[in-house]
Amino acid sequence: MSRPADLMRPEVLGQAAYAVPESAGMIKLDAMENPYPWPGELHSAWLEALGGVELNRYPDAGARALTAAIRAAHRVPEEAGCLLGNGSDELIQILISAVQASGRPVLSPVPTFVMYEVLARAAGVPFVGVPLRADFDLDGPALLQAMEEHRPALVFLAFPNNPTGRLYDSRLVAEVIAANPGVTVIDEAYAPFSGHSFLPRAGTPPGLMVMRTMSKLGLAGLRLGYLAASPEWIDALDRLRLPYNINALTQRSVSFALAHARVLDEQAGILREQRARVSAGLARLRGVRRVIPSDANFILFEVARGRGHAVFESLRVAGILIKDVGRAGGPLTDHLRVTVGRPEENSAFLAAVAEALRA
Numbered sequence: 001m002s003r004p005a006d007l008m009r010p011e012v013l014g015q016a017a018y019a020v021p022e023s024a025g026m027i028k029l030d031a032m033e034n035p036y037p038w039p040g041e042l043h044s045a046w047l048e049a050l051g052g053v054e055l056n057r058y059p060d061a062g063a064r065a066l067t068a069a070i071r072a073a074h075r076v077p078e079e080a081g082c083l084l085g086n087g088s089d090e091l092i093q094i095l096i097s098a099v100q101a102s103g104r105p106v107l108s109p110v111p112t113f114v115m116y117e118v119l120a121r122a123a124g125v126p127f128v129g130v131p132l133r134a135d136f137d138l139d140g141p142a143l144l145q146a147m148e149e150h151r152p153a154l155v156f157l158a159f160p161n162n163p164t165g166r167l168y169d170s171r172l173v174a175e176v177i178a179a180n181p182g183v184t185v186i187d188e189a190y191a192p193f194s195g196h197s198f199l200p201r202a203g204t205p206p207g208l209m210v211m212r213t214m215s216k217l218g219l220a221g222l223r224l225g226y227l228a229a230s231p232e233w234i235d236a237l238d239r240l241r242l243p244y245n246i247n248a249l250t251q252r253s254v255s256f257a258l259a260h261a262r263v264l265d266e267q268a269g270i271l272r273e274q275r276a277r278v279s280a281g282l283a284r285l286r287g288v289r290r291v292i293p294s295d296a297n298f299i300l301f302e303v304a305r306g307r308g309h310a311v312f313e314s315l316r317v318a319g320i321l322i323k324d325v326g327r328a329g330g331p332l333t334d335h336l337r338v339t340v341g342r343p344e345e346n347s348a349f350l351a352a353v354a355e356a357l358r359a
Contacts, residue, residue, distance in 0.1 A: 012122055026321045027348055029339040032162070032190075032298050034218035036267045036342070042260055049256045050249060059248035066251045070226055073258045074212070080203040081234030086245050088189060088213045088225035089115055092156075094240045095185060095209075095227075096123050099153035104182065107152035109138055111163060111325075111332055113187065116156045128152065132331070136164040136292055136300075140172045144179055151181050158187040160194050163325045163337045165294030170196050177208050183233075185209045190296035192217050192268040193275070202228035209233065216297055218264050219257055222250045271297050275340045281350040287357030289334075298339045300325070303357065308334035314356035320349055 004013060021030065028035075038046055060066075063084050076082055085091035096106060096119050106120040110129035120127040130146045133139045147155065157176065160167040177184045184207055186198045191212055202210040209229040214222060224246065227237070257264060275294060282291045282301050292300040303311050308326035315322055323337040338349060 009124065015118065015121070018118070021321065023321050026316075026319050027341065027345050028321050029341050029345065029349060030321045030323045030337075031220075032216055032296070032339050033220050034216065034264075034267055034271070034297070035339075035345060036218065036270075039263065042263060046253065046256050050252055053248045053252050055248065057248070058244050059246060059251055061244055063246045063251050066246070066255050067226075069255050069258045073261055074199065076228045077200060077202055077204075079231075080228045081231040083227045083229070083234050083237055083241065084246050085225045085227065085241070087215065087223040088187065088211055089119070090245065091211055091225050091227045092116060092185075093119050093123075094237050095154060095183075096120050096125055097240050098237055099182075100125055102153045104153035105150050106154045106156065107146060107150060108156040108158075109143060109161070111136075111328065111330070112156070113158050113162045113189075125153075132161075132164070132166075134331070136161070136166050136331075138166075138168040138172055140175065143176060147176070147180055153182045155180050155182065155184045156187060157184065158189065159196075159198070160190050160295040162189065162296065163298075163323070163332070163335075164292055164300050165190075165296040165298060166292065167194055167196065167295035170198075173198070177205070180207060183207045183209060185211055185227075187211045189213045190216055192265070193272055193297045194295040199228060203230035203233075206230040206232065214254055214257070217257075218267060219254060222253050224250055224254050268297075271340050274343060274346055275299065277343075278338065278340055278346050278350065281346075282353070285350075285354055285357055298337050300335055300337050302335045305334055307357075308336060310359075311353065311356045312336055314359060315349070315352050318352040318355070320352050322349070 067082050067084060071082055092115055100123050105126035105128045107128040108116045109132050117127045128146060128150050130143050157173060188197055188210055191197055199210045201208060209227055211227045213225040279291050279299055282288050287304055289302040309324055312324040325332045325337045326335045
């Protein structure tokens with residue numbers, strides 16, 4: 001009988017599965033989620049809207065009504081096509097599958113969203129990581145040189161970046177787009193918390209794609225992302241999309257959410273205010289070496305050398321779960337990432353991290 005080692009590539013078996021820590025009973029500030037549920041009256045209206053879904057039938061394969069609602073709500077350019085995915089992860093996987101036979105690599109600044117590299121390597125596509133500067137900003141000359149040398153099929157730019165929260169200079173990003181011989185995918189997962197977007201330019205030039213997710217806006221449990229690009233690219237990529245990839249409950253729920261977008265926008269506004277408060281609070285703490293400027297709904301901060309994991313564990317014992325990104329090593333050593341939560345959660349975090357730093 002064949003075993004995995006007989007049929008699977010060693011580099012796939014050698015990587016760890018994506019780990020999600022247990023969070024029951026904790027203040028959960030590790031996954032960049034919107035901490036606010038639907039208000040009571042909208043929760044009831046949402047449940048009522050779901051009552052008409054026929055679970056015995058397959059969903060609309062093209063999610064036509066939902067796609068139209070997204071285009072209208074987010075002002076996707078009329079000349080651009082739009083492809084929906086089961087979260088951004090599926091869209092990244094489709095994009096990498098599309099260029100798998102080109103012999104050209106996937107390229108991205110690093111550190112960044114890990115799934116660009118994970119999915120590229122899973123597909124047997126070379127991945128080229130271009131280090132960010134010491135302040136986690138984009139190293140423009142190094143990135144441009146790497147593109148000229150490697151001629152990538154895909155360049156992923158998280159905008160703002162995860163896990164750093166940095167929003168790169170839009171003029172430099174535009175220069176990268178113009179110089180890229182392949183496709184540039186601007187990943188705007190944190191657009192609700194950011195001040196700049198390339199969405200109005202999606203598909204112009206044809207190699208520019210903009211990817212977004214509904215997860216950070218407050219719908220993480222629904223797993224929906226979308227890609228705006230030239231109609232030619234959307235038509236080609238749609239051939240790799242699995243049938244019925246957006247289930248009926250997600251289609252109805254996201255359509256409902258977009259009809260009540262004001263509530264989600266208000267929540268995002270609160271989180272932007274709280275982001276400023278938490279950043280300022282961290283900057284005042286002795287033992288915090290630096291706080292990285294963030295345009296996302298999370299904050300990356302560095303503690304004293306050798307103290308990163310101890311501070312993380314102290315917070316976990318206190319019932320607060322954040323992300324120990326320092327375990328990745330390299331430039332992220334002793335860095336921790338905290339998601340912006342509700343005011344009372346942020347107060348508890350700031351008090352607990354101050355105590356952990358004193359220990």
